[in-house]
Each structure stands twice: as C-alpha cells, then as structure tokens.
Amino acid sequence: MRKWISTLLIILGAALIAYQFLPELLIKRQVEKGADVVQEITEEQIRENNEREAEYDFTAIEDVSATNAVAGARQFKDENVIGLLTIDDLGIDLPILKGVSDANLMAGAGTMVPDLKMGEGNFSLASHYMKDPSLLFGNLLNAEPGMQVRITDKINIYEYEIYETVLVPETAIYMLDHERADERGKPIISLMTCYYTSKNGKRFFALGELVDTYPYRQKTVD
Secondary structure (H helix, E strand, O other), X not given: OXXXXXXXHHHHHHHHHHHHHHHHHHHHHHHXXXXXXXXXXXXHHHHHHHOOOOOEOHHHOOXXXXXXXXXXXXXXXXXXXXXXXXXHHHOEEEEEEOOEOHHHHOOOXXXXXXOOOOOOOEEEEEOOOOXXXXXXXXXXXXXXXXXXXXXXXXXXXXXXXXXXXXXXXXXXXXXHOOHHHHHHOOOEEEEEEXXXXXXXXXXXXXXXXXXXXXXXXXXXXX
C-alpha cells in the first residue's frame, strides 16, 4: 500500500511540474507554427488576409495560463497572419496577426486597431509578456532607444528605430491614436505588452519612428 501511494505521489508531482510548463511549450509551438506560415505565405495571401474581418476584444485577454494556452492553440487561424516582426537586439522574431485575441497574442503580435497599414500612421501591436524572454514579448521590457524594429508584408520591409519607452495606465487608449504619428512628424510603431502582469493596471510601450523602407528580400529578414 505504501509503495502504491509513493508511486502515485511521484506521478502527481511529475504531472504538476509538466502542467506548470505547459503554457510555455504550447506557445513555443504556436509561434513556430506561425513562423512556418510566414515562410510559405505569399504577398497576395497577406493582402487577402488583411481584408478579412478580425476580432478586437480587449476584455477577453487574460494572463497566460494552461487553460487559455490550450484554447489559443485550438483557435489559431493561418488566415490571421499578415506579416513578420523582428527586433534583433531583443531576439524577437514573431508573426504579425490581424486582431486582438488570446489565439493571436499567444502565437505572435496582434494588430490593436482595425485597418492598420505598415509604414503609415501609428502601427500598433500587442503580445503577451512572458517570464521566458525568448517567448512573445517577454524581452520587450528591455527595449532601449536606438534599437531597430523591422516589419514586413513580404512586399516591403519597414524599418523603425525605437525612440522612447513608456509605462502608462491600461486605460491610456490614446497611445493607439494615429495622431501620435502626426505629432512625431513620422509614421511610428507602438509595441505594447503587460507590465509583468495584466492585473496591475499598467502597460509598457516601446515606440519607434520609421527610418527606412525597402523592397522585401528573404535574406534581409533572416
């Protein structure tokens, strides 16, 4: 009897440990899946995906857990992929997906408002903060002025340079306004993530201004 109980406790302990790391494993798999889609997708498909309706439900977004990581993996849609985001200095290399949903934010960076165009206005993207800096926007909090941010729709590459990082209340919707690009005098990119957790009411933004645009080439993205 004691041997049986000991075996059961070992199994339960192993299961709890595995459960703890399940979200990270699922998210890594989803990011890789999205990256594969980016590799294969054509500029025509990206254009079609951009014309689709998307979900923008900020109230449905929660901190990463095993439950919503599983749900996000099931709900991921290839047709939400519209590009690629890279920040070499931070090791960030993520698919860009249209819309705000748990599925999108657990597979890459989601557009925060409808009808965004790369290289124009205020191109705002969001993703989950992760303790593992190699996942999603886990390393975004280390962004610094001068770092290069590149996005592509497989037609052009749009290169931005981070000029500021700010911490704002979660109610600061003005951070998504296109008028902020007008104030800067250049198109900008706004990258947002939770400040360690969504529960503290704070959001972290890394802001960059457009410095160059040039034709897409696979090797320049790699």
